[in-house]
Amino acid sequence: MSGHGDAQPMTARKSGPLKGTAAVPGDKSISHRALIFGAMAVGETKITGLLEGQDVLDTAKAMRAFGAEVTQHGPGAWSVHGVGVGGFREPADVIDCGNSGTGVRLIMGTMATTAMTATFTGDASLRKRPMGRVTDPLALFGARAYGRQGGRLPMTIVGAANPVPVRYALPVASAQVKSAVLLAGLNAPGETVVIEREPTRDHSERMLVGFGAELNVERGPEGHVITLKGRPELRPQTVAVPRDPSSAAFPVCAALIVEGSDILVPGVSQNLTRNGLYLTLVEMGAEIEFLDPREEGGEPVADLRVRFSGSMKGIEVPPERAPSMIDEYPILSVVAAFAEGPTVMRGVKELRVKESDRIDAMARGLEACGVRIEEDEDTLIVHGMGAGGMPGGATAKTHLDHRIAMSFLVAGMAAQKPVSVDDASPIVTSFPIFEALMSGLGATLERG
Numbered sequence: 001m002s003g004h005g006d007a008q009p010m011t012a013r014k015s016g017p018l019k020g021t022a023a024v025p026g027d028k029s030i031s032h033r034a035l036i037f038g039a040m041a042v043g044e045t046k047i048t049g050l051l052e053g054q055d056v057l058d059t060a061k062a063m064r065a066f067g068a069e070v071t072q073h074g075p076g077a078w079s080v081h082g083v084g085v086g087g088f089r090e091p092a093d094v095i096d097c098g099n100s101g102t103g104v105r106l107i108m109g110t111m112a113t114t115a116m117t118a119t120f121t122g123d124a125s126l127r128k129r130p131m132g133r134v135t136d137p138l139a140l141f142g143a144r145a146y147g148r149q150g151g152r153l154p155m156t157i158v159g160a161a162n163p164v165p166v167r168y169a170l171p172v173a174s175a176q177v178k179s180a181v182l183l184a185g186l187n188a189p190g191e192t193v194v195i196e197r198e199p200t201r202d203h204s205e206r207m208l209v210g211f212g213a214e215l216n217v218e219r220g221p222e223g224h225v226i227t228l229k230g231r232p233e234l235r236p237q238t239v240a241v242p243r244d245p246s247s248a249a250f251p252v253c254a255a256l257i258v259e260g261s262d263i264l265v266p267g268v269s270q271n272l273t274r275n276g277l278y279l280t281l282v283e284m285g286a287e288i289e290f291l292d293p294r295e296e297g298g299e300p301v302a303d304l305r306v307r308f309s310g311s312m313k314g315i316e317v318p319p320e321r322a323p324s325m326i327d328e329y330p331i332l333s334v335v336a337a338f339a340e341g342p343t344v345m346r347g348v349k350e351l352r353v354k355e356s357d358r359i360d361a362m363a364r365g366l367e368a369c370g371v372r373i374e375e376d377e378d379t380l381i382v383h384g385m386g387a388g389g390m391p392g393g394a395t396a397k398t399h400l401d402h403r404i405a406m407s408f409l410v411a412g413m414a415a416q417k418p419v420s421v422d423d424a425s426p427i428v429t430s431f432p433i434f435e436a437l438m439s440g441l442g443a444t445l446e447r448g
């Protein structure tokens with residue numbers, strides 16, 4: 001679990017051109033789901049390319065606590081012997097989900113329609129994040145939640161002994177909430193319906209169909225209407241986890257701002273619910289070629305050739321694009337600082353309830369690096385200083401947030417003076433090989 005060890009300061013210095021191939025690890029969202037859906041199937045699910053980041057390891061541990069057999073066979077190669085829908089056993093101890101919002105929210109959904117009680121906690125970051133967005137719909141199934149003020153962890157969920165199916169319109173664009181409701185719906189008799197006005201990442205829907213659930217998505221005037229038939233017998237699957245586009249974002253953006261760079265990033269998801277950053281970068285004038293489009297692990301992917309792009313322009317990011325790039329705003333705001341003119345990011349208030357308040361963390365750190373920022377509750381505006389224009393020479397606070405840590409280290413690779421982060425330890429939650437991979441491309445990263 002992250003955030004309980006010692007802080008690990010790290011510094012990035014202006015780096016030589018980045019060259020080579022950046023093979024990033026497996027997708028975090030799909031890795032969590034492979035373990036959880038595998039635990040809900042009857043028989044053995046085999047997984048390759050699993051992200052062995054701390055967030056996913058915490059979910060693996062939780063699945064064991066609920067009775068599934070989870071085994072590592074080699075790097076990225078795992079199996080899950082599932083207990084079937086409704087087959088969870090009550091855990092004997094508190095479930096610690098570490099730093100992971102996805103882990104805790106999806107697992108709460110999964111156990112909420114089974115007659116058992118489970119208590120969840122997490123690190124100092126996760127204990128600040130709102131759980132009401134999940135426990136509100138879970139209450140409609142008949143589950144009860146007892147947490148700290150404001151719906152915070154630690155929290156005990158008493159699962160519904162006689163769950164009823166639910167029809168729920170998502171009040172916020174959140175794949176975690178959507179997935180929690182679908183997972184709860186698995187063990188409710190009849191049809192559970194989730195309606196999302198704005199499309200969010202659709203891995204749960206795709207994978208549930210793969211595992212044999214009866215799930216239908218209709219696109220109507222109210223948005224996506226997702227209908228799931230309860231109490232299916234899920235069939236174990238072989239899951240090949242594709243690479244994580246949210247991790248790929250870091251080498252891609254580093255190559256765009258470090259002079260002379262030319263790198264290849266293989267197998268980046270082009271799933272329309274995940275590719276908002278890449279559309280945005282192209283609109284800003286980034287030199288990215290999308291090579292060999294194909295399908296891998298059920299996801300559309302392409303190899304990205306990315307070159308230093310010295311004349312990117314700030315743009316207004318369409319707010320409706322936010323769900324497809326929600327985790328990429330921190331690194332986009334770094335690229336924006338190296339573009340000409342303002343980049344305007346509106347409709348981004350969800351960033352305030354991630355591992356940290358990401359609007360505040362990016363604004364304070366970029367200001368310390370000499371960049372002019374405007375912000376309000378729902379908006380971040382970065383006034384770009386052009387290629388090589390960021391002064392740097394500051395230490396950013398990462399607040400137990402892996403994406404903030406990686407974003408400022410990327411900034412330091414192109415800024416005039418080094419940029420440090422007070423704590424790089426959270427990077428292990430999503431991208432444990434970040435330091436080795438970036439150094440291998442030619443980045444100058446130093447511990448301390």
Ligand SMILES: O=C(O)C1=C[C@@H](OP(=O)(O)O)[C@@H](O)[C@H](O)C1
Pocket residue numbers: 028029030101102173174175176177179201326327350
């Ligand atoms: O469902 C998922 O796997 C995720 C959904 C998103 O969160 P929200 O559902 O809170 O937007 C995202 O930020 C997170 O990193 C992963």
Ligand SMILES: C=C(OP(=O)(O)O)C(=O)O
Pocket residue numbers: 099100101102103327354355403430
């Ligand atoms: C928001 C994130 O993850 P989670 O919500 O799972 O903690 C993220 O990885 O950027």
